[in-house]
Amino acid sequence: MNISYRWLRELAPGLAGDADEVAERLAALGAPADSKTAIGAALTDIRVARVLEAGRHPNADRLWLCAVDAGGGETLRVVCGAPNVRSGGYYPFAPVGAELPGGMKIRRAKIRGEVSEGMLCSARELELGHDHAGILELNGIYEPGVPFAEAAGLDDTRLELDVTADRPDLLSHLGVARELVGVDGVSLPAVPGFERAILDEVELDSGEAVAEAGGVRVEIEDPAACMRFLGAVVEGVRVAPSPAWLAMRLRAVGLRPINNVVDVTNYVTHELGRPMHAYDLDRLDGARIGVRWARRGERLVTLDGVERELEEGMLVIADAARAVGLAGVMGGEATEVGDDTANVLLELAHFDPKAVRATRRAAGLSTDASYRFERGVDPDEAERALRRALAMIRAVAGGRVHPRVADAHPTKPEPIEVAIRTARAERVLGVPLTTERLRELLEPIGLRLLGGDAAISTYRVPGHRRGDLVREVDLIEEVARHAGYDAFPEERRPTRPSAVPDAPLSVLEGRLRQRWAGRGFLEARTAAFAPEGQGDVELLNPLSSDESRLRRSLLPGLAGRVRYNQARGRRDVRLFEIGTAFAPAASGDHKPRETTRLAAVATGGVRPPHWGSETPDWDLWDARGFLDDMARALDLPARAVPRSEVEPRSDIEASLGGGLLEPDATFRLRTEDGFIAGVAGLVRAGAADAPPWSAPWVALEVILPGEPDLSDRRRLAPIPAHPAIERDLALIAPASSPASAVEGEIRKAASGLLVGLRLFDVYEGPGIQPGERSLAFRLRFQAADRTLTDAEVDAEVERVLDRLEEELDVRQRT
Amino acid sequence: MLAAAQAEVAAAGDADSLEAVRVRWLGRKEGRLSAVLRALGSLQAEQRGAVGAAANRAKRSLSEALDRRADALARSGGADRDAPAIDLTLPGRDQWRGGVHPVTIVIDEICDIFRGLGFTRARGPEAETVWHNFEALNTPLDHPAADEHDTMYLGPCTVLRSHTSPVQIRTMQAHEPPVRIVVPGMAYRRDPFDASHAPAFEQIEGLAVDDGVTFVEFKWTLAEFGRRFFGADTRTRFRPSFFPFTEPSAEVDVTCMICDARGCSACKGTGWVEIMGAGMVDPAVFEQVGYDPERYTGYAFGMGPARIAMLRYGVPDIRMFYDSDVRFLEQFAR
Numbered sequence A: 001m002n003i004s005y006r007w008l009r010e011l012a013p014g015l016a017g018d019a020d021e022v023a024e025r026l027a028a029l030g031a032p033a034d035s036k037t038a039i040g041a042a043l044t045d046i047r048v049a050r051v052l053e054a055g056r057h058p059n060a061d062r063l064w065l066c067a068v069d070a071g072g073g074e075t076l077r078v079v080c081g082a083p084n085v086r087s088g089g090y091y092p093f094a095p096v097g098a099e100l101p102g103g104m105k106i107r108r109a110k111i112r113g114e115v116s117e118g119m120l121c122s123a124r125e126l127e128l129g130h131d132h133a134g135i136l137e138l139n140g141i142y143e144p145g146v147p148f149a150e151a152a153g154l155d156d157t158r159l160e161l162d163v164t165a166d167r168p169d170l171l172s173h174l175g176v177a178r179e180l181v182g183v184d185g186v187s188l189p190a191v192p193g194f195e196r197a198i199l200d201e202v203e204l205d206s207g208e209a210v211a212e213a214g215g216v217r218v219e220i221e222d223p224a225a226c227m228r229f230l231g232a233v234v235e236g237v238r239v240a241p242s243p244a245w246l247a248m249r250l251r252a253v254g255l256r257p258i259n260n261v262v263d264v265t266n267y268v269t270h271e272l273g274r275p276m277h278a279y280d281l282d283r284l285d286g287a288r289i290g291v292r293w294a295r296r297g298e299r300l301v302t303l304d305g306v307e308r309e310l311e312e313g314m315l316v317i318a319d320a321a322r323a324v325g326l327a328g329v330m331g332g333e334a335t336e337v338g339d340d341t342a343n344v345l346l347e348l349a350h351f352d353p354k355a356v357r358a359t360r361r362a363a364g365l366s367t368d369a370s371y372r373f374e375r376g377v378d379p380d381e382a383e384r385a386l387r388r389a390l391a392m393i394r395a396v397a398g399g400r401v402h403p404r405v406a407d408a409h410p411t412k413p414e415p416i417e418v419a420i421r422t423a424r425a426e427r428v429l430g431v432p433l434t435t436e437r438l439r440e441l442l443e444p445i446g447l448r449l450l451g452g453d454a455a456i457s458t459y460r461v462p463g464h465r466r467g468d469l470v471r472e473v474d475l476i477e478e479v480a481r482h483a484g485y486d487a488f489p490e491e492r493r494p495t496r497p498s499a500v501p502d503a504p505l506s507v508l509e510g511r512l513r514q515r516w517a518g519r520g521f522l523e524a525r526t527a528a529f530a531p532e533g534q535g536d537v538e539l540l541n542p543l544s545s546d547e548s549r550l551r552r553s554l555l556p557g558l559a560g561r562v563r564y565n566q567a568r569g570r571r572d573v574r575l576f577e578i579g580t581a582f583a584p585a586a587s588g589d590h591k592p593r594e595t596t597r598l599a600a601v602a603t604g605g606v607r608p609p610h611w612g613s614e615t616p617d618w619d620l621w622d623a624r625g626f627l628d629d630m631a632r633a634l635d636l637p638a639r640a641v642p643r644s645e646v647e648p649r650s651d652i653e654a655s656l657g658g659g660l661l662e663p664d665a666t667f668r669l670r671t672e673d674g675f676i677a678g679v680a681g682l683v684r685a686g687a688a689d690a691p692p693w694s695a696p697w698v699a700l701e702v703i704l705p706g707e708p709d710l711s712d713r714r715r716l717a718p719i720p721a722h723p724a725i726e727r728d729l730a731l732i733a734p735a736s737s738p739a740s741a742v743e744g745e746i747r748k749a750a751s752g753l754l755v756g757l758r759l760f761d762v763y764e765g766p767g768i769q770p771g772e773r774s775l776a777f778r779l780r781f782q783a784a785d786r787t788l789t790d791a792e793v794d795a796e797v798e799r800v801l802d803r804l805e806e807e808l809d810v811r812q813r814t
Numbered sequence B: 001m002l003a004a005a006q007a008e009v010a011a012a013g014d015a016d017s018l019e020a021v022r023v024r025w026l027g028r029k030e031g032r033l034s035a036v037l038r039a040l041g042s043l044q045a046e047q048r049g050a051v052g053a054a055a056n057r058a059k060r061s062l063s064e065a066l067d068r069r070a071d072a073l074a075r076s077g078g079a080d081r082d083a084p085a086i087d088l089t090l091p092g093r094d095q096w097r098g099g100v101h102p103v104t105i106v107i108d109e110i111c112d113i114f115r116g117l118g119f120t121r122a123r124g125p126e127a128e129t130v131w132h133n134f135e136a137l138n139t140p141l142d143h144p145a146a147d148e149h150d151t152m153y154l155g156p157c158t159v160l161r162s163h164t165s166p167v168q169i170r171t172m173q174a175h176e177p178p179v180r181i182v183v184p185g186m187a188y189r190r191d192p193f194d195a196s197h198a199p200a201f202e203q204i205e206g207l208a209v210d211d212g213v214t215f216v217e218f219k220w221t222l223a224e225f226g227r228r229f230f231g232a233d234t235r236t237r238f239r240p241s242f243f244p245f246t247e248p249s250a251e252v253d254v255t256c257m258i259c260d261a262r263g264c265s266a267c268k269g270t271g272w273v274e275i276m277g278a279g280m281v282d283p284a285v286f287e288q289v290g291y292d293p294e295r296y297t298g299y300a301f302g303m304g305p306a307r308i309a310m311l312r313y314g315v316p317d318i319r320m321f322y323d324s325d326v327r328f329l330e331q332f333a334r
Helices: A005-011 A019-029 A039-043 A173-181 A244-252 A260-272 A353-363 A368-375 A379-397 A422-429 A435-445 A472-483 A504-518 A555-566 A620-633 A651-655 A739-749 A790-808 B002-011 B015-026 B032-042 B045-076 B102-116 B166-174 B215-230 B283-289 B305-313 B326-332
Strands: A002-004 A033-038 A047-056 A064-069 A075-080 A090-094 A109-111 A114-116 A157-161 A203-207 A210-213 A216-220 A226-235 A277-280 A288-293 A299-301 A307-309 A315-318 A323-326 A344-351 A404-408 A417-421 A448-452 A456-460 A535-538 A549-551 A573-583 A593-603 A638-642 A661-671 A676-683 A697-703 A725-734 A754-763 A772-781 B127-129 B152-155 B158-160 B179-188 B200-211 B236-243 B246-255 B272-281 B296-303
Touching: A002 A005, A002 A173, A002 A244, A005 A019, A005 A157, A005 A173, A005 A244, A019 A033, A019 A157, A019 A173, A019 B236, A033 A039, A047 A075, A075 A114, A173 A260, A203 A210, A210 A226, A216 A226, A216 A404, A226 A288, A226 A379, A244 A260, A260 A277, A260 A368, A260 A379, A277 A323, A288 A344, A299 A323, A315 A353, A323 A353, A344 A353, A344 A379, A353 A368, A417 A422, A417 A472, A422 A435, A422 A472, A422 B215, A435 A448, A435 A456, A435 A472, A472 B236, A472 B246, A504 A573, A504 A593, A504 A620, A535 A573, A549 A573, A555 A573, A555 A593, A555 A697, A573 A651, A573 B326, A593 A620, A620 A638, A620 A661, A620 A676, A620 A697, A725 A754, A725 A790, A739 A754, A739 A772, A739 A790, A772 A790, B002 B015, B015 B045, B102 B179, B102 B200, B102 B215, B102 B305, B102 B326, B166 B179, B166 B200, B166 B283, B200 B272, B200 B305, B215 B236, B215 B246, B215 B272, B215 B296, B236 B272, B246 B296, B272 B283, B272 B305, B296 B305
Parallel strands: A203 A404, A216 A288
Antiparallel strands: A002 A157, A033 A157, A047 A064, A047 A090, A064 A075, A109 A114, A210 A216, A210 A404, A226 A344, A226 A404, A277 A344, A288 A315, A299 A307, A315 A323, A417 A456, A448 A456, A535 A549, A573 A593, A593 A697, A638 A661, A661 A676, A676 A697, A725 A772, A754 A772, B127 B158, B152 B158, B179 B200, B200 B296, B236 B246, B246 B272, B272 B296
16 A cells, blocks of 8 residues: 555644654554655756746747746746746746656757757656646746755655555555544545535435436445445536646555546545546446446456456446446446546445455456455445545536435445453453553544443444454454554563474474484475376466476475486485375365375485595495385384385375386385385486486485374393304305395294394306306304304204205305 | 504515515514514413513504505505605595585474473474365455465365464364464465565464463563574564454564664665564464363464575575575585
């Protein structure tokens, strides 16, 4: 909401402080200014000049050669083309070197052979209005050379207020003035050239859904959608550019002057907060106007020149034949007030906020009017606003106001009364209060005390606050606001700690972040949006087609971030992320299923390069190791197995990996119950889209339990008191025997004395037959109660070797 | 004795002289250390143990030094007669630097501060019902206040939560007061990505509800948070505002930590930066979750940790947090 400081002063003569101080007080009341603009700033170069003598230009019929006093002691010669220049008049003057608001620089120029030392300006040249018929004559007497902006009262400040959705009353100068100085501090000034603030001499022809005035019939179809419709007729207006004071005001709040009649409606909208609209009466069909719901297929060209197809559910203003405006949003082009308009119908209505909202949304068109109607206008301000507009039209456009005004008023507002308990206000705000103190703070808002005692008081709510003061707590907020939030102490009070336990998943996430960061990975945060191929949950209103879904897996997005870094020449990248993946809602539910996951991608060296030794790149076996490590970190009874050993049993399990992993180089983390908790492996070359110098990418994705059990059930196992004996077995196995099978047979053959088994070498090549390979295991034997003898261990090894030979045709390498 | 031997090892410039050192010290017949070990037999039993152990340690250490030197000589072709034994100026074997995201750092620090003030950490789903996201929070969908969220829809009554506030509702439905929670999580709005807006962004919600919670306590708690997070001299300012689910509502500003409130580009010359929206919980919200609004009062707040991280670390563009550029992230790794 743009507010002119001068306009505010005019409505609140007692307002103290300059624009900065006013802005500060408004911020403390909850309506901070997003920006402050000095309005006269574009006119700093313009001075007031007196034309001493205006004579004919010797070489041009339509030009004048003037002697001008612009202060400074010397008389300047200025060529002027305006028909209205006269000796003795005062005008805005741009001396040589001055810059006009449009950016044009004034230079000494020869015009038809005569030197001109500056320019006398029209309203349009100063961007103060449309009027270009002549230069802008200032009424009154001035000291030549004084700054024009100051002399014309143009030095103003525009405050762009940030008004919250609950305070439509602050969408007008009157409302802001009232907020600052209280209801008793504001008054409407007289209209320039009219001597009074409003036009009293009209009578309202009041009816329910129908009213008539000036030969025009007004009709409301749905009293719930339009509570009131006031229609006034003005005959014989002269449509022309607005006078400077009116045009300047509109410009001060950022509006473009159009013509005197339209400008008046905009002026009153911004002054009193009641939007209104003027129609060319002669273009209304059948001398009828009304409010009704649009009909399907109806068309309307709105003032912005757009032809719109209307829908049912849009509220329109219509004459006898057709829609002529979108109710509370924008008028129609066909009935627009233009230069040839002689007779005007002025409409001031009260539309239902929801109806305007629906109309505005369907049209995709937000205006000053719709913004105010949607938030709620003051029903008590209707009549005065209309009378003010009529007074102004009379003053600036002339014409005869028809003495009867149609007032269709089917829905009258119920009075609102709200009670406030002093003790309740104290309980919320935490400071002692009295009924008197409450009254002191509430009455300036316009609340009228109806009655009460020390415990409770009841107030009548004024029209301008009907929307937001309806409950006790609304009044408590007013008390806090007008007392000033700063007036309340900051005090530590005894409190009880939360009865809500920490979400265990959040705790687990914290631990996992530290684990991966400690391993040299950097945490990434990517958005959950994904293109069509990477998500199953669709957004109804996505920002772009690349972001039209919610991701089913974290990996594609994270891989994209690795690609981003490789595109910047980075070979070594290690990223991890903890985030949410989405799967379609289960049947009977509306909400998609969410899983919190951890994903990681690594490429390049496992350590920074070092002179002392070769640094290997991350490979498949790191991926497998990560997966087993995650099982430990999650305290899951699970282990990594080759992909083929377990099949996904749900879409969520199948989504792991996001289709990025090479199937033949993928592991799945299988739980004891056969669920898949995660995957890891090599990223497919095609999926990585990596530069040729890139090392292999390994990736992992794990589903975190939604409600992890973080209770720590560990019990210390006794530290072995007796030494262990290790034996290394080099085995020759057929290449068809997987290492896991050999390992399994070793475990089956050995007794409980086998406490450790690790495969430490795999070899194929010279010395080994084709179709075979050598697997070297280190076996660790230990007994809790005694030192083992060589003979005992020999017997164990013997059993192992026998079984391997029998079951797998595996023999010891000799 | 060992030091002398090792000096000879270091000085040996080629394989032959190194072999001579080995014979001189460890040779079976003349080796000086071998002689010591041979002489053990003549010692008293109680001395034998200690001397033997020391001699064996020395022998092992010397053997290793000889092996290392032989290795080094072999690799260098035996040509570094004048080089020092070990160049200790060579760089060590480094580890990759990993780290959590700067926004995570800020979230964790904020949650830790509130933990100290009696708050626990809660969470909730990112896809929400319209009821949880709006209606239960006293925000009718046809009210202009709902427009400001520019919500992303998944279905007629399902949205991506436009704030973390629905977790207030879920938590109050599941627990009786005292409730004191902070809720870090993602929120989504249909804001195009620019220097200060992200369509998916982090938010931290806070909620305190109990018998006797007042505006005065609310002000203290948030001012105390400001002092603990931004520094002991930080001042806090509460400005009236409007949120449908709090009343009275406030925007909370702290004195600019970058210019010490003198006015700079970060605070647009005002000396203050806005860090959160907050207020006393509207009784209509309590009614929605079945709390007695006459008995319980409370306050709620919401802040953007990414915005706070921008201020703290001087990050000029919010998009940098989500690019995952390693050159950016590494600056927050330790």
